[in-house]
Amino acid sequence: MRAWTASLQARHRLDRSEREGARSLRRPAATAVAALFLLAGAALAEEPKIDPWPGLVADIFHDRAIKTHEGVVTLDAPKRAEDAAIVPMTISLLEPGLRAATLVIDENPMPMAAAFSFGEGAGVQKIETRVRVNSYTNVHVVGETADGALHSVVKFVKASGGCSAPAIKDQDEAAANLGKMKFREFTTANPARREAQIMIRHPNSSGMQMDPITRAYIPAHYVDKIEVRQGDALIFSMEGGISLSEDPSFRFVYAPNGAKTIRVEAHDNRGGVFKGEWPIGGAS
Amino acid sequence: MLQRTIGPLVFALAALFASLAQAFDLTEIAPGVFAHQGQTALMSRDNFGDIANLGAIVGETAIAVIDTGGSRAEGEAFVAALQQRSAKPIRYIVNTHVHPDHIFGNIAFRGTGAVFVGHKNLPRALAVRGPHYLASFRETMGALVDEVVLIPPSLTVESETTLDLGGRKIVLKAWRTAHSDADLTVLDLQSGTLFAGDLLFLRHVPIVDGSLLGFLAVVDELRAIPAVRVVPGHGPAVAPWPQALDAQKAYLDHLTRDLRADIAKGATLAESVKTAGRREEPNWLLFEDYHTRNATAGFAELEWEAP
Ligand SMILES: [Zn+2]
Numbered sequence: 001m002r003a004w005t006a007s008l009q010a011r012h013r014l015d016r017s018e019r020e021g022a023r024s025l026r027r028p029a030a031t032a033v034a035a036l037f038l039l040a041g042a043a044l045a046e047e048p049k050i051d052p053w054p055g056l057v058a059d060i061f062h063d064r065a066i067k068t069h070e071g072v073v074t075l076d077a078p079k080r081a082e083d084a085a086i087v088p089m090t091i092s093l094l095e096p097g098l099r100a101a102t103l104v105i106d107e108n109p110m111p112m113a114a115a116f117s118f119g120e121g122a123g124v125q126k127i128e129t130r131v132r133v134n135s136y137t138n139v140h141v142v143g144e145t146a147d148g149a150l151h152s153v154v155k156f157v158k159a160s161g162g163c164s165a166p167a168i169k170d171q172d173e174a175a176a177n178l179g180k181m182k183f184r185e186f187t188t189a190n191p192a193r194r195e196a197q198i199m200i201r202h203p204n205s206s207g208m209q210m211d212p213i214t215r216a217y218i219p220a221h222y223v224d225k226i227e228v229r230q231g232d233a234l235i236f237s238m239e240g241g242i243s244l245s246e247d248p249s250f251r252f253v254y255a256p257n258g259a260k261t262i263r264v265e266a267h268d269n270r271g272g273v274f275k276g277e278w279p280i281g282g283a284s
Numbered sequence: 285m286l287q288r289t290i291g292p293l294v295f296a297l298a299a300l301f302a303s304l305a306q307a308f309d310l311t312e313i314a315p316g317v318f319a320h321q322g323q324t325a326l327m328s329r330d331n332f333g334d335i336a337n338l339g340a341i342v343g344e345t346a347i348a349v350i351d352t353g354g355s356r357a358e359g360e361a362f363v364a365a366l367q368q369r370s371a372k373p374i375r376y377i378v379n380t381h382v383h384p385d386h387i388f389g390n391i392a393f394r395g396t397g398a399v400f401v402g403h404k405n406l407p408r409a410l411a412v413r414g415p416h417y418l419a420s421f422r423e424t425m426g427a428l429v430d431e432v433v434l435i436p437p438s439l440t441v442e443s444e445t446t447l448d449l450g451g452r453k454i455v456l457k458a459w460r461t462a463h464s465d466a467d468l469t470v471l472d473l474q475s476g477t478l479f480a481g482d483l484l485f486l487r488h489v490p491i492v493d494g495s496l497l498g499f500l501a502v503v504d505e506l507r508a509i510p511a512v513r514v515v516p517g518h519g520p521a522v523a524p525w526p527q528a529l530d531a532q533k534a535y536l537d538h539l540t541r542d543l544r545a546d547i548a549k550g551a552t553l554a555e556s557v558k559t560a561g562r563r564e565e566p567n568w569l570l571f572e573d574y575h576t577r578n579a580t581a582g583f584a585e586l587e588w589e590a591p
Binding site: 002003004005006007008009012076078082083084085086087088090128130134135159160161162163164165166167168169170171172173182184186187199201245247249251 | 307308309323326327329330331332334357361383384385405408412413416417419420423424461465491493494495498550552553554557573574576577580581584585587588590
């Protein structure tokens with residue numbers, strides 16, 4: 001350790017130990033002496049945190065009963081949010097005929113990241129998207145089966161370290177490319193399923209930011225609804241908020257119905273409407 | 285017992301603290317050009333956020349400071365060390381970008397009356413990211429964060445600005461989105477010393493918090509700068525120019541190539557980030573702390589190129 005940090009550290013420990021010592025005057029001397037050498041961090045023990053989940057169950061699911069098990073939906077999430085702004089989340093739908101799946105980032109300012117509803121017969125088996133993770137958090141997925149019952153799974157995700165922030169990487173570019181869409185397809189082993197990806201250029205930004213140059217409050221600007229169809233048949237729709245990463249992306253596995261095109265319509269909270277249509281299977 | 289233990293300690297520590305200014309290493313790397321080498325580590329209570337390289341350029345009438353460190357304590361040690369080297373007034377505080385290890389020390393310089401200078405995007409970046417940094421660094425920095433006040437620049441650089449320190453001109457250049465969206469470099473014309481900020485990493489794995497493709501392009505543009513030595517944002521305090529760019533360029537190239545290959549194969553983001561650019565691991569420190577993050581951001585960026 002460098003001399004300057006060593007000396008400062010010693011000073012900080014002393015500040016602390018004086019406080020500790022004052023509190024432990026009536027205790028045996030050995031305790032007070034031991035307190036002298038406490039590391040600066042030891043006393044900053046985490047305050048007990050309130051689990052937001054019960055409140056979210058009330059707000060998002062209207063206090064309906066939710067079974068906790070892995071039989072209906074599963075969630076693949078990284079153990080740590082490496083980049084706070086782009087954390088991949090993969091939801092697998094194990095039970096055929098699932099009506100809906102909702103992705104919740106418990107500790108985020110707007111926890112409800114994406115509520116997916118699935119078209120009848122769309123055969124969606126998997127859907128991958130990306131979210132922002134502000135701090136250490138539980139991530140829940142709640143699946144709704146055809147009988148209306150709710151089933152949840154949960155993963156804990158550690159916050160990213162260092163200078164990573166759940167912010168836009170390049171605000172000017174985000175504004176310049178607003179609403180551009182991209183469609184990609186992937187080969188699948190199972191001929192009864194197709195895999196595709198929809199990407200939309202959008203800052204998907206929160207409204208809690210102040211632009212110091214214009215002194216203006218930057219209003220929230222995010223994609224709040226997307227519908228993805230094959231022909232006229234709904235594959236899935238999504239209602240979302242600012243917990244989704246900028247440039248929202250959805251990669252999904254579905255059952256083709258013979259339609260020639262994929263059609264996407266996205267709306268944002270400022271009334272923006274973005275549409276795209278692409279041939280399925282590169283067919284013309 | 286308690287009194288007898290604390291008494292001598294107070295005395296010893298007071299003496300230690302008095303020597304802080306000498307202990308804060310500040311090396312004169314060229315006449316009138318000083319650099320401080322940060323530790324290659326993550327910011328913590330133990331290192332007072334002292335992980336970035338900092339610098340100062342002394343002209344005939346004024347001093348320009350380049351970055352202020354990762355805590356008020358580090359900033360104060362920097363001020364004290366500078367004042368021992370020169371009695372000239374500190375006129376400019378240049379922030380090379382928004383990251384906490386470069387700007388948390390700003391508050392220590394507020395009393396100098398110096399003008400804070402940054403990229404035109406720096407005020408916005410501070411507004412968008414500042415509150416998150418103050419919250420998220422509490423975990424590793426503890427109460428040190430309470431002493432931090434974020435100070436935005438009052439002088440911003442649109443593309444290029446020259447500052448006169450009295451018989452000595454320094455050129456500030458604002459770059460497109462690369463390491464971050466507010467990267468600024470400082471070139472001292474007299475000595476040919478370039479302060480690259482985090483547009484250059486040595487030993488410490490590069491961090492991509494702006495644009496992978498932008499960073500690659502800027503590395504090539506940086507090469508044209510007529511400098512003889514460089515102070516990187518992280519790594520040794522000084523390195524030969526432009527060879528110092530080579531390792532970082534190789535890292536960014538490898539990562540980009542691997543990500544493009546994975547995207548072309550149809551790999552998912554979660555799959556790709558496990559392997560892309562991994563061959564660079566032996567070349568860098570803190571690889572586990574930042575590499576997967578770089579790959580994640582790079583994948584999301586490069587995916588838009590795919591057919
Ligand atoms: Zn940086």
